[in-house]
Amino acid sequence: MANDGAAKLSKNLLRMKFMQRGLDAEVKKQLDEEEKRIISDDHWFLDLPELKAKENHIVEERSFVPCEDLVYGRMSFKGFNPDVQKLMLLMNAHKEEEEDEEEDETLSRMETDITDEEMARRYESLVGSMRKKFAKKRDRSAITRTEEDVNCNIADYPPKRAFMKPQD
Amino acid sequence: MDTVHARFKDKIGEVLLPGDVFSFRLPEDGHGDGNIKTEKIICGPGLRRNGEEVQVCKSGILRHKQPNLYWIDSQQRRYVPAKGESVIGIVTAKSGDIFKVDVGGSEQASLSYLAFEGATKRNRPNVQVGDLVYSQFTIANKDMEPELVCIDSCGRANGMGVFGADGLLFKVSLGLVRRLLAPQSEIVKDLEKIFPFELVVGMNGRVWVKAKTVQQTLIVANLLETCENMTSQQRQTLFRRVAEGSL
Numbered sequence: 277m278a279n280d281g282a283a284k285l286s287k288n289l290l291r292m293k294f295m296q297r298g299l300d301a302e303v304k305k306q307l308d309e310e311e312k313r314i315i316s317d318d319h320w321f322l323d324l325p326e327l328k329a330k331e332n333h334i335v336e337e338r339s340f341v342p343c344e345d346l347v348y349g350r351m352s353f354k355g356f357n358p359d360v361q362k363l364m365l366l367m368n369a370h371k372e373e374e375e376d377e378e379e380d381e382t383l384s385r386m387e388t389d390i391t392d393e394e395m396a397r398r399y400e401s402l403v404g405s406m407r408k409k410f411a412k413k414r415d416r417s418a419i420t421r422t423e424e425d426v427n428c429n430i431a432d433y434p435p436k437r438a439f440m441k442p443q444d
Numbered sequence: 445m446d447t448v449h450a451r452f453k454d455k456i457g458e459v460l461l462p463g464d465v466f467s468f469r470l471p472e473d474g475h476g477d478g479n480i481k482t483e484k485i486i487c488g489p490g491l492r493r494n495g496e497e498v499q500v501c502k503s504g505i506l507r508h509k510q511p512n513l514y515w516i517d518s519q520q521r522r523y524v525p526a527k528g529e530s531v532i533g534i535v536t537a538k539s540g541d542i543f544k545v546d547v548g549g550s551e552q553a554s555l556s557y558l559a560f561e562g563a564t565k566r567n568r569p570n571v572q573v574g575d576l577v578y579s580q581f582t583i584a585n586k587d588m589e590p591e592l593v594c595i596d597s598c599g600r601a602n603g604m605g606v607f608g609a610d611g612l613l614f615k616v617s618l619g620l621v622r623r624l625l626a627p628q629s630e631i632v633k634d635l636e637k638i639f640p641f642e643l644v645v646g647m648n649g650r651v652w653v654k655a656k657t658v659q660q661t662l663i664v665a666n667l668l669e670t671c672e673n674m675t676s677q678q679r680q681t682l683f684r685r686v687a688e689g690s691l
Contacts, residue, residue: 334493334498337488342513345627349646352640353641356642
């Protein structure tokens with residue numbers, strides 16, 4: 277096969293990447309064009325005039341709920357069922373929020389279970405406890421010392437015990 | 445389109461009969477598009493699209509809501525399932541993976557057992573034949589069997605599902621249901637003052653009431669049923685009498 281030379285190799289083989297590294301740019305371009313022609317010939321397309329989809333200006337709506345802005349169907353009065361009263365607030369507040377957003381574009385805050393202050397306090401202690409968890413045993417006591425020292429009396433924080441190279 | 449809205453505007457508040465047509469010819473594509481803004485018109489219940497016309501198919505009064513919603517306000521007792529509406533259904537059969545629920549329409553709706561909050565294949569919801577369920581339609585058209593679900597798109601129940609260990613279920617007309625569920629409903633405001641109770645209203649005309657004692661439950665049920673044909677004056681006098689008298 278080595279004696280035959282390039283003439284006997286198939287077209288597909290010649291189109292492979294490793295065979296094209298040695299080619300010139302022109303030959304490469306020709307090969308590319310041939311490939312594109314083959315691919316576009318294979319493509320089928322419909323020989324029809326372009327049809328524009330008719331825009332539908334009329335939309336049908338079968339339910340009364342958006343027409344009259346009906347409220348949520350479960351209701352409870354005078355505290356008969358507290359779960360349902362909570363639900364009433366939730367579902368009807370949803371609707372009111374939508375109306376408000378249309379009128380003024382203020383960002384509505386999400387209803388939170390915990391206030392922001394509680395969240396900040398929690399994160400404060402969380403950061404400290406995580407730091408202690410991953411600190412080495414020697415550093416843990418140093419951290420508790422600095423935490424207890426609220427007035428920042430300890431000057432160096434934290435005093436890292438590193439290896440001190442001897443002077444000479 | 446100005447012409448369209450103008451034609452509708454003439455008739456807002458007027459009584460229309462089935463067969464009335466609002467027709468407007470839309471401009472051919474190309475020429476008029478620059479001047480005329482093609483706005484959407486939303487046809488509510490009672491109005492139907494027929495090609496490029498809007499036909500009235502129920503007799504009633506034409507109503508309008510900004511910006512482009514029109515519908516016919518009419519009365520009926522028979523419920524026709526519509527997508528997105530919340531209804532009270534009665535479970536009539538359990539077959540394999542679905543429950544058959546009677547919603548008062550022309551055929552029974554199906555409710556899959558996975559359509560409850562926290563339901564999995566192993567963890568089936570506790571629903572028996574004869575239970576009341578408050579659920580929403582996901583599929584409701586004239587060609588297919590209606591389907592119900594008891595969760596919303598986020599997977600939360602939002603108050604839907606089986607309810608009502610006690611209490612009374614009765615049927616009212618659809619017009620009264622809409623009056624009860626209107627945003628600032630007077631009937632509800634008047635009812636509130638009488639005594640504490642719980643109320644579930646389904647868009648299919650079914651109402652479920654529960655109060656502390658059987659008597660109170662019956663009183664509320666009777667009040668709601670009679671409210672239908674009373675003017676607000678009569679209603680208020682009646683409610684006042686009940687509030688003073690019966691308790």
